[in-house]
C-alpha cells in the first residue's frame with residue numbers, strides 16, 4: 114500500500130517584499146497571485162502599516178513601520194506565503210546608499226547658528242537640510258552648546274531651514290564644496306514683537322569692516338541716521354552689532370514707520386578712502402529684511418565698483434519696499450546714504 118502525500122499545488126504571491134515611502138495618501142499596490150484556481154486569504158501582523166483589501170490590493174503608505182502579511186489558500190492554512198512590507202520616511206530613501214546616485218565627494222560640513230542681535234551662538238536650533246524646498250530631509254542636526262552643527266553631505270546645492278522657539282525661521286541656500294562651502298553659518302533673528310523690521314547684513318572674509326546705515330524721518334520731525342556712531346535713536350531704530358572683523362552679522366532693527374522715505378545702505382569702511390575699489394562688490398554681502406507682515410527680502414550686492422551700496426528704500430506711508438541696488442563712492446561715514 115502506498116501512502117499519498119498531499120503535495121500543495123505550486124503558487125506564489127508577487128512581489129514578496131515591498132519597501133515604500135510614507136505618503137499623505139493611501140497607496141494601493143496590485144498583487145500578482147501565480148497558480149490556478151486560487152483565492153488566497155490574507156492576514157497582516159500590523160494592519161495600520163499594511164493590509165490586503167477585499168479586491169486583493171495591498172493598501173499601505175500612511176504609517177511608518179513593518180508588516181508581515183501571511184497568505185494561505187486553504188482553510189487549513191497549509192502552504193503559507195509571506196509578503197514583507199516596510200514603510201519608511203522619505204528621508205530614509207534620500208540617505209540610503211541603495212537609493213543614492215553617484216553624487217560626488219562627501220564633505221564633512223561644520224556650520225554655526227548665531228543670534229542676529231548679538232552674534233552669540235545659539236544652542237538647540239534644529240537645522241534641516243534638503244535638496245529642494247519641498248524635498249525629503251537629507252540631514253538634520255540640533256546645534257550644540259557652542260551653536261555648531263556637523264553633518265556629512267555630498268557636494269552640491271542644498272536648502273536649509275533653521276528653527277527654534279522665539280526666533281523667525283531662517284531659510285537659505287547652502288553650497289557644499291570640498292574646497293570650501295558657503296551658507297553654512299546661519300543667522301537667526303528674534304521675533305519682531307511689534308517692531309517694523311529687522312535688517313541683517315552678512316558678508317565674507319573681506320573686507321573686514323562693512324557698516325549698516327539707516328536713514329529716515331523722525332516721528333516728531335526731522336531725520337535720523339542710525340549707524341555705528343549713533344547706534345540708537347528712540348522710536349526710529351538701533352544698530353545691535355557693529356562687526357569689524359568679517360562676516361557679520363550687523364543688524365539694524367526699525368522701531369516704527371512714519372510718513373517719509375527710509376533708506377538702508379551698506380558702507381565699505383575698510384576701503385572708504387578708495388575711489389576705484391571693488392572690495393564691496395567682491396564681499397559676497399547679502400542683506401536680509403524680516404518685515405512686520407511676515408515678508409522676507411534678500412538683496413545681493415551688485416558686481417560693480419563702489420564703497421557704498423544703497424540697498425533699498427521704504428515708503429513710510431505705504432510700507433512698500435523698493436530695491437535700489439545702486440553703487441557709489443563715499444569716504445565719510447556721516448554722508449552715507451544721502
Ligand SMILES: [Ca+2]
Pocket residue numbers: 322323324325355356357363
Ligand atoms: Ca561694521
